[in-house]
Amino acid sequence: MIADPIRDAEMPPADETRLVGPAAPSASAAPNAPTAPSEDGPSLAPGTVVLHTYRITRLIGRGGMGEIYQAEHCDQRTLHAIKIIRPDLVGDESIVSLFLREAGALRKIRHAAIVSYDGLFRDATGRLHLVMEYVDGPSLRDRLRQGPLAPHEIAQLRDRLAAGLAEAHDKGIYHRDLSPDNVILEHGLLERAKLIDFGIARFADPSMRTLVGSRFAGKLSWASPEQIGLFGAQVxxxxxxxxxxxxxxAAARGRPLEMGKTMMATVEARKTTPELDGVPPGLVTQITRMLAPDPRDRPQSMRSLVDEAQPDRSRWSALLRSRPVQGAALLLALAAGAGLWWWSGSDIPPATSTPALLMSAPPGAAEPAQKLDREQLPRILRLAPAEIFAAGQRFLTEQRDADTALVLWEEASRRGSGDAAFGLAQFYDPNVRTTGPNPFSAPNPTRAREFYALALQRGIGIARARLQALDNAESAR
Known part of the structure; x- marks a missing residue:
């Protein structure tokens, strides 16, 4: 079912949305007559026809401002979700503004990961009805009750939601209320996740005033530091x-991080990057960047997350069709247990997470537990960034396949691996590559700086010294 997206605009009493089950039909109610609102029951009974078009099927959820129903189009037999202002709040202009703003946001955004807008209407009494696509499936919060998602499932969820949010941001619309209960998994599928509830969305257009202004909007446990007034409060x-x-x-752990239940605790928790205990190592680097307290230290756009996550298939195909590296002498400096490079001075850390599929054989074994080849690349691409990086290490050290190793490291870097970014920087760094030719490229200090900076941003501290060494070499010329 689609989760209830209606709540108090300023400060919800709790971080969980109140959900109620389907309302039972009233035997005495006329088919087209609304029931009187009650403390616990819906204001519209199943069978009620609204706007001369939609027949109410059941109540999905209720909140402090309104109700949301499943309804069937009387002629087309299609299912819809209809959000309706509570009868006693019809004249409240602040509540009306929320409905109008949500309708305005959804009308501008057309993306498979955003619930579709079907129209905004008033009935004869002036009561607003926001008609949307009905999404049949559980919320992400419901799904996480079954346990954490696997790394490749989290990557799938990230890519889907980031793509939808990037589209919203391109339109100047910021959601401000992301949480697992505002993510619906159509038919239970992560690849069909949809975002709902743009009721407190913020518009970049200064003429589109936000009801809550600079006051808190959203849910405490999921709010950013700037939503609660920190770091300039610019949302x-x-x-x-x-x-x-x-x-x-939360998806990686199966439960949310402890980010505070009161305003004071929430503020304190937002001053530092939270500990990501329980998060698989391959996901820690990117999520750490996303949770930087200062927004200047995070990825600067949702589009950049999408770009990092989406592999460029044509680039992959071109590189993997390229002529293999000629000359085993280029790789003779690879010493077992001593490093992964054919140049001196490499100190890239080992991969932090290597699944059994990618692990080498134990010492003394004649062969790896499972030999890698390029036919396994589709499966490797579904792994977490650190695991893709580890696969690249194995291709280089075991197969002497430097082409594939480089491509895997580029992909791991695009998806957030600091280790991969650091390794790529060394391909280009003239200060590091001192004992042999690089089979891929000529020295390029500019590219080296770019990758070192990316590695530093992702927590690889030694990249700072490498950047300084490049600057010193430049000054000495």
């Missing part, structure tokens, strides 16, 4: 990146 797309990081961490 933009980077705020959604932070909240998405919290959602991904």
């Amino acid at each position: 933009d797309g980077r705020s959604d990146i932070y909240s998405l990081g919290l959602v991904l961490a």
Whole structure:
């Protein structure tokens, strides 16, 4: 079922949305007559026809401002979700503004990962009805009750939600209320996840005033530091990146991070990057970047997350069709147990997470537990970044396949691996490559700086010294 997206705009009493089960039909109610609102029951009974078009099927959820129903189009027999203002709040202009803003946001965004807008209507009494696509499936919060997602499932969820949010951000719309109960998994499929509830979305257009202004909006456990007034209190797309990081961490752990239940605890928790205990190592680097307290230290756009996550298939095909590296002498400096490079001075750390599929054989074994070849690349690509990086190490050391190793490291770097970014920097760094030719490229200090900076941003501290060495070499010329 689609989760209830209606709540108090300023400060919800709790971080969980109240959900209620389907309402039972009233035997005495006329088919087209709404029931009187009650403390516990819905204001519309199943069978009620609204707007002369939609027949109410059941109540999905209720909140402090309204109700959301499943309804069937009387003629087309299609299912829809209809959000309706509570009868006693029809004249409340602040509530009306929320509905109008959500409708305006959804109307502008057309993306498979965003619930579709079907129209905004008023009935004869002036009561607003926001008609949306009905998404049949559980919320991400419901799914996580079954346990954490696997790394490749988290990557799938990240790619889907980031792509939808990137489209919203391109339209100048920032969600501000990302949480697992605002992510619906159509038919239970992660690849068909959809975002709902743009009721407190912020618009980049200054003429589109936000009801809550500079006051808190959203849910405490999932809010960014700037939503609660820290780091300049400027809410933009980077705020959604932070909240998405919290959602991904919860998906990886099967439970949310402890980010505070009161305002004071929430503020304190937002001053430092949270500990990501329980998050698989291959995901830690990117989620850590997303959860940087200062928005300037996070990825600067949702589009950059999408670009990192989406492999360039044509680039892969071209590189893997390229002529293999000629001359085994180029790789003779690879010493077992001593390093992975044909140049001196390499100190790239080993991969932090290597699954059994990618592990080498124990010492003394004649062959690896499972020999790698390029036919396994589709499976490797579904792994976490650190695991892709580890596969590249094996291709280089075991297969002497430097082409594939480089491609895997580039892919791991695009997906957030600091180790891979550091390794790629060394391909280009003239200070590091001192004992032999690089089979891929000529020295390129500019490219080396780019990758070292990326590695430093992702927590590889030694990259700072390498950047300084490049600067010193440049000054000495």
